[in-house]
Amino acid sequence: MAEEDEEIELNVAELTVKALHERLGECPAGAQVHLKASERLHGLGAGLEQGLSLAISGDVGDFAFLMSDQVDVDVKGHAGVGCGHSFVSGSVLIRGTAGDCLGAYATGGFIAVHGTAGKRCGLGLAGADVFVRSAVGDEAGYNMSAGTLVLGNGAGENVGYGMTGGLIYVRGEVKSVSESARQVRMKDAESLRLGLFLARAGIKAGGADFRVYRARQELKV
C-alpha cells in the first residue's frame, strides 16, 4: 500500500494551527506525519479525521486533539490542559506529562500518558479508555459516565466524584474516594481486560495490584 507508507515531515515553527491543519488535510489517508513542535500550539490536531498517524517531537498546548477521529498520535513531549477533549477514535500517547482534564468527555479511542496528569483526569469521560502511568491530581474520573480510567500510581482526593458509569482502576494509594464511587471486587474477566489494556499502553504488568471502582448508582443510558 503506497499511501500507507508515505512519510511526511512538517516543521510547525512558522505555521499557525489553521495553516497546519490545512497542510494535514492535504495528506493522504494513512500517511505518517512527523511534526516538529518548537512551541506549544494550542488546539493542535483539533478535528482531524482522515486516518493519519502523527509523530510529534515537542510539546503540544491546550485542547490538543479535540474531537479528533481515527488518528494515532505519539507525542514525545508534554501536553497542556484538556488533551483529547471529546476524542472520538484512534489513540494518543503522551510520553511526557499532561495538564488538567485529560481526556475530558472523550467518547472513544485510547489516551495514554507516561508521565503525570493534572486535576480531574477523565472529566466527564463518556466511553474512551484513559491511562496515566504516574500520579494524577484530585478528582480523577469526575462526572464520568462510561469508559475506563486506569491510574498506575495512585490517585488524589475525591476519586470518581459524580460518576454515573464506567470503571476506574487504581494501583497505589488513593487519598479519598467520593461518595459517588465504591470499590468492588475485580472479576477475572476484568483482570484479563486490564492486562490487555496495560499491554496496549506498553506496560508489562498484570492487573492483580489494581483496585476497581464503580459508580455507586449506575445510570443506565
Next chain:
Amino acid sequence: MTMPSLLDELVFAQPSLTFTPPPVSVNLSLAFEVKGSTRKLQFGMPWFLRQPLQQILAARWPAFCGRIRAHRIPMFCRVDQFEQVAASQLPIRLARRELGQPFNPQELRTADALELDCFNSAVQCWQWPLELVTKERLNTFVQAVRDATSSLSPIGLSLPSGASNADLEFCIEAACDFVTLVSTETESASNHAIMVEGLTRARDLFQSAGAQIPILVVLPIRNAEHALKLLAVGASAVCIDSLVNPLIKDLRANSSLLAGGMLSGINLSSQAQVDVPEIEPTLVDLRQRLETCLRRHACSSIAALGRNSLRGTTDRACQLARVECLG
C-alpha cells in the same frame, strides 16, 4: 391574571415630523462574521426558533421546515431531526451543545452556527465548566473548536439573561462570534425585566469594549411588538418560539386525528405533503411589523434601530432599559 411585562412599559416614540425620506428598502437580515475568516452567516430575518415542536408536528415537520426556510428564519436543531426533510426545505441549522458534555463532530461540522451552552443540565444551573475557568483557557477552547470545525461556522456562547459584566467580558475575551442571552422557560414578568436590564447592559458593555458581538435573545415574549422592542433595546435576533409553538400545539388535536384515524395508513411520502399554513399569518405579520417599524423610524437596517426610538412609560422601564421617559 398575567402580570404586566416590562416590555409593555416601553413604547416606540413618535419620530420627528421634520422631513426625512423613509428608506426605499429596509434590510431585515443579520450577518454573523466568523472571526479569523472572511465567511459570514446571514440570517434572513432577526428571528429564530429554539425548540421546534417536531414531535407534535409529526408528518407536518418537513413542510414546517420548508415554511421556516421560505421566511429565511434559522432554527436550533439536531442534525438527525432533518433526516426526513428534503434539501430544498432545509432552513439554516443552529447547533447547541452543552459545554459539560461530549461534542459530536458530525453535529458541529454540519451546523451553520454553533452555540456553546453554559447551562449545566446535570445540576440545573448556569456555570462555566471546570476546565474553562480562565479567560485565556476559554479563548483557547473556542479557538480549538473553531479549528475543529474548519472555521466555517460562527461560534457563540449562551449565558443567562442576567449575566454579570464579568461573564460578558469572558465572552469578549473568548472572541466568540455571538452571545445568546437565555431566560428561563416559564413566562413571568420578572423574566422580562431581568432580560431588558441584562440586554441593555450587555449591549452597552460590548459597545464600550468596541466588540460588535451580535446578541440573540431567548425570552417567552407575548406578542410581535415585544420582539420589535427587544430589537430596539439591543438584541440582534429574537426567539419566536412563544409566538409559533402555541399555533403548533393547537394542531395537536388534528395530528392525533390524523394518526389514529383513517389517514393513519397512508405512507410517509404522502404524509410529508401535509402543510402547516397556520403559522404563515404570524410569520408574515412579524415581517410586516418589522418593516413598518424600520420605515417609521427612518432606519434602513435593524442595526440602526436603537434605544433612542424607545420611550419608557414608567420610571422602572426608563431606568432598566436606559431610555428617556415618555413626554
